[in-house]
Amino acid sequence: MNQKDLINQIGQIRSLMEKSSKFMSISGLSGVLIGSYALIGACIGYVLVYGFNSEFGYRDNYVNSAIIPKLLCVALAVLLISVGTSYYMARQKAQKSGQSVWNPTSKALFKAMAIPLITGGVFSLILLLKENYSMIASSMLIFYGLALSAASTFTFKELRWLGVLDIILGLLALCLPGYGLYFWAVGFGVLHIIYGLIVHQRYEK
Structure with a gap:
């Protein structure tokens, strides 16, 4: 065995070790769908708060207690559909590769996300x-970003940049609190779609 073959084998072993220590069953297409759900939810939220005939621009007025229950219902629906889609597509991807979606690596990933997500939820x-x-x-975006950054150690490195x-x-x-809804739509919607497309292109084709 010459030196070149030895280097190639070491590289393959290293690649296998990295894959075994990372949760690779996250579907890029699920990221696209989750981003789409978030954009739909943001549009519904915008209509609930500002109506159909309002113009886009900076808002110095915020939601009141009367509209909060409706916004919470929209947010909860987006969250549940997103989690369900993510789990279903991750399970399908794991089954195709002969793996379990719930393994020591995925457990470590969810533990890493749990503290910033729970803290952010309580803070909100x-x-x-x-x-x-x-x-x-703004608080939802910040704590969600912290959770993604923490979880990126156990999965695709692109997740860190999303965070x-x-x-x-x-x-x-x-x-700029007057643009809060727009930032929310970009962070949870547009960036998720871009992330999902990148992951799909790099790892799933």
């Missing part, structure tokens, strides 16, 4: 109860 709930509605969109961009958008939304 506190803002909701305090009627500080202008900060909810970083969501954090940046969340900070911008904090500075």
Whole structure:
């Protein structure tokens, strides 16, 4: 065995070790669908808050307590459909490769996401109860971005960039609360679609 063959074999072994330590069953197409759900939810939320005849632009008025239950229903529906789609497509992808969708790596991934997601959820709930509605969109983006960055250690490296961009958008939304809904739509919608297309192109074709 010459040196070139030895280097190739070491590279293959390293690649196999990396794949075995990462959760690769996340579907890129599920990212596209989740982003699409978020955009639909953002459009519904915009209509609920501003109506059909309003113009796009900076908003110095925020939602009131009367509209909150409707927005929560929309957000909950988007969340449940997104989680269901993500799990179903991950399970289908795992079955095709002869793996289990619930394994030590996926458990580690969800544990890494749990703390920032739970913290962000509680923080957003506190803002909701305090009627500080202008900060909810930004806080959701920031904590969600932190969760994605933490989870990227156990899956595709592209997830880290999605998390970083969501954090940046969340900070911008904090500075410009009148554009909160737009930042939310870009972070949870557009960026998810772009991420899903990149993952699908690089790893699933």
